[in-house]
Amino acid sequence: MEIDEVAARVVRSYWALLLVMTVLPLTLVALLMNGQEPASVAKSRLQASSKATDAAPGDAGVSIVVSQVKAFATGEVLLSQVLREQRVDRTTVKVAKAIEVTGLGTSTVVELSVKDADPAIARRLTDAIGAAVVREINASNQGTIKQQLDAIDKRVRTLERRLGPLSRRAGAQPNPDIDAANERERVQAELADLRSNRSDLQTQLTSAGTASVVQPAVLAPKADPTVMMAAIAGLVGLIGGILIAVVTEMVRPTIPGQRRVARRLGAPLLGWADKGPARLADTGRRIRLAAKREGVGRVTLVGAPGPLPASLVSSVAAAVYGDETKVVSAKPPKPRPAERDTPDGDESGEDGGDGPSANSDGPSMNSGGRGGKKSTSVVRAGGTAVMTKKSGEVSPSEITQPVPLRQLCHVHAFEDIDPGSDDLVGVVVAVGPVTTVSGLETVRDLVAASGWPLLGVVATSRKIAVSHKSASRKEQG
Numbered sequence: 001m002e003i004d005e006v007a008a009r010v011v012r013s014y015w016a017l018l019l020v021m022t023v024l025p026l027t028l029v030a031l032l033m034n035g036q037e038p039a040s041v042a043k044s045r046l047q048a049s050s051k052a053t054d055a056a057p058g059d060a061g062v063s064i065v066v067s068q069v070k071a072f073a074t075g076e077v078l079l080s081q082v083l084r085e086q087r088v089d090r091t092t093v094k095v096a097k098a099i100e101v102t103g104l105g106t107s108t109v110v111e112l113s114v115k116d117a118d119p120a121i122a123r124r125l126t127d128a129i130g131a132a133v134v135r136e137i138n139a140s141n142q143g144t145i146k147q148q149l150d151a152i153d154k155r156v157r158t159l160e161r162r163l164g165p166l167s168r169r170a171g172a173q174p175n176p177d178i179d180a181a182n183e184r185e186r187v188q189a190e191l192a193d194l195r196s197n198r199s200d201l202q203t204q205l206t207s208a209g210t211a212s213v214v215q216p217a218v219l220a221p222k223a224d225p226t227v228m229m230a231a232i233a234g235l236v237g238l239i240g241g242i243l244i245a246v247v248t249e250m251v252r253p254t255i256p257g258q259r260r261v262a263r264r265l266g267a268p269l270l271g272w273a274d275k276g277p278a279r280l281a282d283t284g285r286r287i288r289l290a291a292k293r294e295g296v297g298r299v300t301l302v303g304a305p306g307p308l309p310a311s312l313v314s315s316v317a318a319a320v321y322g323d324e325t326k327v328v329s330a331k332p333p334k335p336r337p338a339e340r341d342t343p344d345g346d347e348s349g350e351d352g353g354d355g356p357s358a359n360s361d362g363p364s365m366n367s368g369g370r371g372g373k374k375s376t377s378v379v380r381a382g383g384t385a386v387m388t389k390k391s392g393e394v395s396p397s398e399i400t401q402p403v404p405l406r407q408l409c410h411v412h413a414f415e416d417i418d419p420g421s422d423d424l425v426g427v428v429v430a431v432g433p434v435t436t437v438s439g440l441e442t443v444r445d446l447v448a449a450s451g452w453p454l455l456g457v458v459a460t461s462r463k464i465a466v467s468h469k470s471a472s473r474k475e476q477g
Helices: 003-033 059-074 076-086 092-097 119-170 178-208 226-251 258-265 276-292 309-323 344-352 396-398 437-450 468-476
Strands: 040-047 097-102 109-116 212-218 255-258 270-273 298-303 325-328 374-380 388-391 409-413 427-429 434-436 454-461
Touching: 003 226, 003 255, 003 434, 040 119, 059 097, 059 109, 059 119, 076 092, 076 119, 092 097, 109 119, 119 178, 119 212, 255 258, 255 437, 258 270, 258 427, 258 437, 258 454, 270 276, 270 325, 276 427, 276 454, 309 409, 309 427, 388 427, 396 434, 427 437, 434 437
Parallel strands: 270 454, 298 409, 298 427, 427 454
Antiparallel strands: 040 109, 040 212, 097 109, 255 434, 325 374, 374 388
């Protein structure tokens, strides 16, 4: 099955459902959000790390920094402490949902935003959370190094306090203390190592970088989310409508388009029944041609499925029959003076039984002919001969020439066909924009059961209403 056919099946059959499923949620969301004051958003910018190496990996590095900041900002302990310090009556869960962290390019600067109905509270929470996050990041990056530095400083102070007494004992005269001198050398060596380690740690602390607040909290311009939320609601409703249409189409499949139905039946599309007299007349001619090709004199118009309205059957039948009488007249020339005195009765007497009164098949039209004589030219479309009455002499070839006849083609509704008749009947299917597969199968079953030839398909631009009168008549029969 082609993609365009799938789309046509969903759109043509369920356009009303899709329209309702799109417009209804869109309207409801717009009405609910209309008049509501949008929440205030306060934004601040944080330098998550001053190390240049953190921005080197590009987007991956930025994603790591953003995740780290958001993990600290939405922590339960941190939020509880901030709310307690700011004396704000909010739950930690609600504040955590209102926090957003976004990266700015490939740098380590991130934007922290907090949304709240009160703009003052939004600014206070943003500043407090930003400061707390900076402290947590610095403690995480530099805490271990600072602890080592504190331990080294404490050990250095202890050794320096011991170094003074040892130096005095080692330099005492006249009896210097050899043990004190050895201990002094060991303490001095340890102090040298500690100072070297402290210098290395200082270098690591400098390269570790520090987080800081780059920009304090400022209120962002208010944006009305009504349009966006309504559009999202309409899109979700449209998707739901498409799903419903797909499930319904799986249960009750249809065929969109009249030409696709003709292709499925393997029959030609004969024309349209409701697109004006010209198209209807062309449809009638095509039905006559199809009936002539199959050699049938009767045509039944069937639906797919169900009885057809009487108006549709009558219009197609009238198009197939054609005009009952077509009158062809020519503009009479001016009579010559020699013929003006000729009485009309003489001319009609010459024609004898060929006058209009002798024609019992249908109406005729008199017009002034040559010399004021009556002439009639009638073309019969319903199986009658072509008769022409002229004034003056009639050539023998006109009398003996065979008159062409056109075979009648009767069109009936399927309910009016006598099943016991031995006549061969041609089947013409009338379909609308959408046809069910089950209706198409009923037509195939009819053709297979009756042995009647399928002449073609007649299309209507609107859905064909089932004729209740025909249906009740069929049940009574």
